[in-house]
Amino acid sequence: MNPMRVSQKGLYALQAMMMLARHYSQGAIRIRDIAYEENLPEKFLELILLELKNARIVESVRGAKGGYQLRHPPSEIYLSEIIRVIDGPLAPFGDAESLRELIDQDLPHRALYQVFLQVRDAAARILESTSLADIAKASETRAGRGKSRRKKKEPRVMPMIVHGGKGFQDA
Amino acid sequence: MNPMRVSQKGLYALQAMMMLARHYSQGAIRIRDIAYEENLPEKFLELILLELKNARIVESVRGAKGGYQLRHPPSEIYLSEIIRVIDGPLAPFGDAESLRELIDQDLPHRALYQVFLQVRDAAARILESTSLADIAKASETRAGRGKSRRKKKEPRVMPMIVHGGKGFQDA
DNA sequence: AATAAAGTCGATTAGCTTACTAGACTTTTA
């Protein structure tokens, strides 16, 4: 559970939260249904949801007719919150706090840590301003429901960065 | 060796490269001296340098009087290169290539992958434009040499992001 | 009250990754 790296578990968490966002105000959804619709390992998802519940991002209803639901509307839940709970700080090394300390105290390497902090700030700016509602909206190719997977006509959702085609082969 | 997370090993690599940058054009430097000056585990550093050599970032001179040196001037070596060799792609999940594929093919989750790609692009912009010379220059508190660790008068190097003071405790 | 349907919780696990260390070997200089 270390810095800025979205694990498989983190991706599962984001998918589950998106599913709950799509079904917001439909009451509690069973783990089984989330797992089925998003194709996630049910028992593992159980643990993930528990963590998100302890972090007060979702809430549960126990017993028959129980399940999980978001504690806030999708427009008020940001990707950063989910990622921090499951995968920890957004910084590429340590966390913002310790980086600031290192910048003050490890003079020979401070410039390096400043760059790490810049990277974390850049990531934070993006992830703290993108809500579940934002990505749900962007995914409105009506590809959300069930297994549907048709091709409209070049939907090109969201005015994001254009990736040249080549230039780098990496990440 | 996975996405956007600088490991301890990656930090060692960056420190070693900065040391070589400081001693650029002084000929080959022995592993032992790099390890001593930067306080890195010598045997581990050996492996790191070997990887950087295979990646053609540094070159070695074998035998007595041997050692390591940068293959290019510090102003032409970017942090991204070093991090990619040691810690892999800059994306928070997978790599840029596979994210682009997922954006095209996993319609239900494309918006999520687009955000991941935005994050990787933001990190890449920073790390691909910061050279060893840049951080060496920023560290010109003359704190570079040996164990010196004095305090000048608020050097505040580089016009970077101001961090409010609180607001988040994390990331 | 009994039963079934749900979430809760603790333990366990195979496989991988991380951060090393050890030691034998090769190359080069003096």
Next chain:
DNA sequence: TAAAAGTCTAGTAAGCTAATCGACTTTATT
């Protein structure tokens, strides 16, 4: 030829990742 360097293969303890299992508790329905 001896000493000083880098090279290379192996090994390893500890921790993490992505799960699974089973027993337990809570709640709704009959």
